[in-house]
Amino acid sequence: MELKKQENYDYQNILKEMNEIEALEEISTTNKNALFYLSKNFIGFRTKQGNLQHNKALTVKIDNFLSDTFDNLKIKNENMMGELVRLNKRYFQITLNPKQEMDRILSKAIKLVENKYHDHLHILFSLLVEYYISLDLAAKIKDILKIIGMTSRVI
Secondary structure: OOOOOOOOOOHHHHHHHHHHHHHHOOOOOOOOOHHHHHHHHHHHHHHOHHHHOOOHHHHHHHHHHHHHHHHHHHHHHHHHHHHHHHHHHHHHOOOOOHHHHHHHHHHHHHHHHHHHHOOOOOOOHHHHHHHHHHHHHHHHHHHHHHHHHHHHHHO
């Protein structure tokens, strides 16, 4: 299950999708995650909209930003999956298949985005899926660390 990012878009469509994400998601300024930086950068892009709406340089800048954000999330998710596998193996003697586990989390994230946004997201769909994958992996790692912390207190 490989996601493909959409290459072609116009500024108005991407702005519309970003507005929808900002309306539906809780974007925390204290927890400065990928969605916060995405939103923060789009505020900057919006201020340039008047002068640069049809400017090719702005489109390239937005495309590069989205591509970097997607790639950074993908790398972060791969690292968190490695940590999840390592923690499960070390503390619970459970050997996770990273590919299988990632496919399971990916399908869950896709369903979540589809249910929440229906067919409104095209350009930012893959990026939001990666964001939900990172939230899922972070929660799993946090749960394991809590269990490890509780068992060490008992011993």
